[in-house]
Amino acid sequence: MVLGFDxxxxxxxxxxxxxxxxxxKFRHQVTEIMRRLDEAxxxxxxxxxxxxxxxxxxxxxxxxxxxxxxxTRASAHFSATHVLALRAGCWLAPESxxxxxxxxxxxxxxxxxxxxxxxxxxxEAGREENANDLLAQARTDGIELAGWSLGAALVAELEREEFxxxxxxxxxxxxxxxxxxxxxxxxxxxxxxxxxxxxxxxxRGMTQA
Amino acid sequence: MTAETAHAAPTGPSRSDIDxxxxxxxxxxxxLDEAQVAGFDSDTGLFxxxxxxxxxxxxxxLTEMEDRLDIVIEDExxxxxxxxxxxxxxxxxxxxxxxx
Numbered sequence: 001m002v003l004g005f006d007x008x009x010x011x012x013x014x015x016x017x018x019x020x021x022x023x024x025k026f027r028h029q030v031t032e033i034m035r036r037l038d039e040a041x042x043x044x045x046x047x048x049x050x051x052x053x054x055x056x057x058x059x060x061x062x063x064x065x066x067x068x069x070x071x072t073r074a075s076a077h078f079s080a081t082h083v084l085a086l087r088a089g090c091w092l093a094p095e096s097x098x099x100x101x102x103x104x105x106x107x108x109x110x111x112x113x114x115x116x117x118x119x120x121x122x123x124e125a126g127r128e129e130n131a132n133d134l135l136a137q138a139r140t141d142g143i144e145l146a147g148w149s150l151g152a153a154l155v156a157e158l159e160r161e162e163f164x165x166x167x168x169x170x171x172x173x174x175x176x177x178x179x180x181x182x183x184x185x186x187x188x189x190x191x192x193x194x195x196x197x198x199x200x201x202x203x204r205g206m207t208q209a
Numbered sequence: 210m211t212a213e214t215a216h217a218a219p220t221g222p223s224r225s226d227i228d229x230x231x232x233x234x235x236x237x238x239x240x241l242d243e244a245q246v247a248g249f250d251s252d253t254g255l256f257x258x259x260x261x262x263x264x265x266x267x268x269x270x271l272t273e274m275e276d277r278l279d280i281v282i283e284d285e286x287x288x289x290x291x292x293x294x295x296x297x298x299x300x301x302x303x304x305x306x307x308x309x
Contacts, residue, residue: 021265109272109276113269113271113272114268116268116271116272116284116287117264117265117267117269118264119284119287120264120267120287121263123289130284132284146264180236181237183269184234184238184270184273185237185238185239185240186238186239186240186259186261186262186263187240187261189240
């Protein structure tokens with residue numbers, strides 16, 4: 001499945017959503033952003049990554065490398081001219097496309113937060129789980145964290161990957177967009193003003209190109 | 210005027226900085242406005258009192274505290290008491306910052 005606005009216009013923007021918990025948190029905001037892009041005359045496409053949303057592939061079999069290939073294939077398929085990647089999606093942005101990385105997440109931090117959530121949930125249920133023990137197990141067997149089945153290969157990638165933005169991509173910080181970071185919200189929310197601000201930055205960049 | 214400045218913070222963030230940072234994080238996590246978080250006192254209930262504050266949200270909160278306060282929070286540091294109220298969380302954050 002793909003969420004797309006295709007009217008054979010240029011520019012054409014590939015949108016790579018956040019991963020894991022933040023994929024759900026941002027779903028509404030991504031739609032708000034894409035609707036505004038469409039209104040600004042930009043074609044945009046947000047395909048389901050393998051294992052995510054409507055994809056039938058098992059999530060536990062996915063890797064960052066595999067998602068990166070999928071993002072590159074999607075970029076060719078939709079003849080994208082630019083990319084917008086959000087949070088953990090920034091790790092997957094094809095270097096062949098110019099574009100923007102919105103508030104890139106750090107792989108090790110994302111893994112650590114998910115391990116911590118599982119340990120907290122276990123404690124609440126009266127079980128004692130330790131993030132270090134969980135991680136040791138995850139490295140060989142994979143692990144279920146916050147409802148996501150992470151394969152051992154993905155765990156290894158998250159642990160060792162040092163994400164650094166490519167020179168092709170401009171980083172958009174939360175301060176550039178204003179408001180509260182939606183990925184921190186305990187309850188899913190969207191913010192029209194933030195969508196306006198983000199799209200203004202993108203539209204300016206694409207129409208100048 | 211001399212080169213000395215009254216604004217230097219040689220020992221890291223002050224107690225009021227930590228308080229402000231913590232309130233800002235809770236504002237972001239809970240989606241509140243300034244006035245609402247300004248109304249938090251040490252007895253304001255958090256984990257276990259606010260249904261939206263589930264384990265994933267608390268995990269995000271702790272990670273954000275590490276980032277913004279430049280501290281490291283170990284698993285064994287985390288107990289029910291520190292998460293139960295604003296006062297508990299603030300006391301924990303202050304102790305961690307001092308510990309460096």
